[in-house]
Amino acid sequence: MQVAAENRDETETSKEDITSQTLPFYKLLSQADRLDWILMVLGTLGSIVHGLAQPVGYLLLGKALDAFGNHINNTNEMVNALKKVVPYVWYMAFATFPAGILEIGCWMYASERQVTRLRLTFLKAVLSQEIGAFDTDLTSGKIISGISSHMSIIQDAIGEKLGHFLSCFATFFSGVLIAFISCWEVSLLALFVVPMILAIGATYTKKMNAISATRMSFLSEATAMVEQSISHIKTVFAFVGENSAIKSFSECLARQLHMSKNEAFVKGFGTGMFQIVTFCSWALIVFVGAIVVVAGRAHGGDVIAAVMSILFGAISLTYAAPDMQIFNQAKAAGKEVFQVIERKPMIYTNTEGKILESVNGCIDIYDVHFAYPSRKETLILQGFTLSIPAGKVVALVGSSGCGKSTIMSLITRFYDPIKGDILIDNHSIKDLDLKFLRRNIGLVSQEPSLFSGNIEDNIKAGNSNADDDQIQKAAQMANAHSFISQFPEQYLTEGRPIIRWTETESSNSRAILKNPPILLLDEATSALDTESERVVQAALEKAMQGRTVILIAHRLSTIVNADMIAVVENGIVTETGTHQDLLTNNKFYHNLFELQNISQESYTRVEDSMEEVASIQTDISSQFLDQPDEPREVSKTPQTTLKKGEMKESGEGSIFLRIWFGLKKREVIKIAIGSSAAAFAGISKPVFGFFIITIGVAYYRNNPKHIVGIYSIVFSSIGFLSLFAHTLQHYFFGVVGENAMTNLRRALYAAILRNELAWFEKPENSVGSITSRVINETSTVKTIISDRMSVIVQCISSIVIATIVSIKVNWRMGLVAWAVMPCHFIGGLIQAKSAKGFSSGSSAAYSELVALASESASNIKTIASFCQEDHVIMKAKVTLKKPLTQSRKQSVKYGIIQGVSLCLWNIAHAVALWYTTILVERGQASFEDGIRSYQIFSLTVPSITELWTLIPTVFSAISILTPVFQTLDRQTEIEPDSPKQSPHKSIKGEIEFRNVHFFYPSRAEVTVLDDFSLKIEAGSKVALVGPSGAGKSSVLALLLRFYDVNGGEVLIDGKDIKRYNLRKLRTQIGLVQQEPLLFSCSIRDNICYGNEGASEAEIIQAAMDANIHEVISNLPRGYDTSVGKRDANFQADKSKE
Incomplete structure (x- = not known):
């Protein structure tokens, strides 16, 4: 059986919807008020000044070249002309400080304010919908995504990303303007190149988005499978469905692997195309510049200023490409959000209707x-x-x-x-009036649901004005008071795991406290x-x-x-x-x-x-099993801790070695090819820095057309070689990384399903934690290999070559370049963070709100029946106050950091030009060598910054992988495949519990079964009765070996169950749980889960035995009807032969 296979068409449909969004971007700003618009105007001003800095810098570089060329034979006049240019570089450096503050501070705070309102509006819209909407459109996943990930994307888009996008466009437009002022012929030619660069960027982005969307849809299927299997782990174990789950998971991973290979190739080829177009464009433009200079229509400095301004302006648009991707994602997310906000409910909760004086x-x-x-x-x-x-x-x-x-x-x-x-x-x-109606109706549903918080708050939902006496009386009437009183905190006991023991009693108490006429x-x-039923019923x-x-x-x-x-x-x-x-x-x-x-x-x-207990006859295989019963007594006897099942510590170094040495030989060959390609790709920056200044100086030499023509051919050759280098680099590293990640995910998932049930009940092994470990944390293997190591090799190559060439050209300027490197380095680090967004990690601040929304979606009927919508909104407002306050402080802090980074970056340029002037004045270097030595290193500094940021991320990724490898290495306490031999024939069914002592591993201080003994003859029917916490469900859990006894033994047919092969044993035991749990697949697959070889006749007979065949047959798709969490009404007999 393949879990969630029925949902694949829906996933593909939703994927197509996402890729064809039409929501206008301005609608994302619909929550802005007057202050937000003022902040956004100031932020725009800061972005524009930031964007002007680079083109103005290249204009000043052109002026410096003119100062050199116009006085090439007179050093004193050359120095005086250079000294006139230097102050303007300092002015520009200091102007960028306030610009950075405005850009980040204003955009960050404005987006936080707007999205805070949008979250509340979205939650209000969700709670105002009719219940039918939650059966169709408003799934829990859609609500959680809407208020968490979708909101984060929107906040990112209308905040820092919008500011960064505007600064990039300011760089482009100001670069075009400066280029036309400097040399219109070269600028006009360069403008024809820009559309080509943009076209490649757009094609690349579109192709990557399409592949990524398909890959993510496959990953979503795999995630759903893991989440389902772990949340239904008792069902998986009881019906020996481990192999079925692993097979379905592996099939999804195989589909994702295929798409990832395509993605790696497109990434490499797309990056290479940027390189070839850029280098060939430079080659053509600088040659045309030589023609213009020879014709006397422009100076060499004007040509360089025009070339650098317009081409780097065009490149700034490529820097804006990720922002545009975020904008598209935000419009896609916004469409889903606003569909909910603008959805008109079929049943309005807030419309005024009749309010009766009394209800009979x-x-x-x-x-x-x-x-x-x-x-x-x-x-x-x-x-x-x-x-x-x-x-x-x-x-x-x-x-x-x-x-x-x-x-x-x-x-x-x-x-x-x-x-x-x-x-x-x-x-x-x-x-x-709908709220009046529901306030006069008390409802206790078939599946009682409680909210997070303490028991008192849950009961008080029935009447918010009730005092403690009324709450206790309601609990007493529902037979809950004595049980609640056993907890140390009594009615103030918090936490869902504890409250679950009192779900029915607390739900009944809540309805009684409401005191409704109906x-x-x-x-x-x-x-x-x-x-307990008889007592509560009374x-x-x-x-x-x-x-x-x-x-x-x-x-x-x-x-x-x-x-x-x-x-x-x-x-x-x-x-x-x-x-x-x-x-x-x-x-x-x-x-x-x-x-x-x-x-x-x-x-x-x-x-x-x-006082008389009814004897109900039912087969032991049909007993209900829920969470372990809460014990009645607390044992004072200290218990020893388990030594099995401990996870082996895995150091960061050993994990790193396991990642690399775990690769197959052919993968190592791919890494070698990719590394060689990455090393060659790293030469592009220092080579460009060397030749662009050399060409600028050549304009002032004799026969500049011939000299520049040779350099143009060199440029073009490097571009073509870069295409192949980048393609090989990203493809081979990408394929190796994806293979390693896929293999690790498959191995980890299989290892997890071998663990005993007690392991899944540990706090660190919740459903969400395990799902994240299998899907998210394992992805760091690909991050290390594909996205980190390949770029690290490229950066090292670039730094080594730049250092050697810079020192070779002029050792004094080379040393100064290293001396001012911290200014570049610090500025580059902050700029890299700015491009990603300073608030990119702020989603954790909304964890409380996400939990509240998730709980509301799951318990929407309870919220509606008790008219708790306003209470939920009030709690949401409280949870949003803290992130908003934090954002105000962070926006100021990060604004200052951005301003300092921009200032430092431009100060380094000012120092370099000033020191070049000193070297020329002292005769220790020519202007050409001084500027060239600095420019080589200056253009390579981003590689140093990138290397600095990448290496810690590798160690961070390894630390994330630590629990993954610990889980992978863990030895289970209950080995499902040992011993290998299985019963030669079916067991008869004679069961004996002999002097059994048992406590749950999560509560070792509490004894659940104390010298428990019971013998059940084969073929007999036995009922277990007793109050909650007596140990009834524990007996069933031990029989299925969900846990092992701490003393005594459990025997089947006179043989200790530990001597049976566990998987084979469980095939001989049928289980129906207290709460019916179904997988997201067809009814047929649910019935034959764990026994895929069952025939159609056997499936139908099982349904008939469970008295549900007629109901299923009346459905349009019959046994092929897809069911899931919201279709738990389909309860089929899942017992196996």
């Missing part, structure tokens, strides 16, 4: 027809009619999927019927054991008094006292009456009664004596 609770349902929005072709209700008098208790019974729970959803107006109407006290619920109980006690019966109650129960014992029981078949009420009436007159009800093996006499005994 009379409910009339007339000829209601209904189909869920996600399955419009399947009518659930087909003329449902029922009248419920005020104050009466009405029970709905019927087969799974007949529409019982649907009626409750319609009464609370989670959905509106297609046809028909529902009246409360003779008023259509469509005419009533109470809806949808299998409110289904998650409780038999004894409490609920007291709470029912004086209210209109509609209840659904999975055991008929809880509805025998109902005033009326309605039998629902195929979406209609076929008969109503009391329990006794239906037992006599309704065949369906009578058969349902007999199916549960309940007699009228046994119900009488239950009613007479609450």
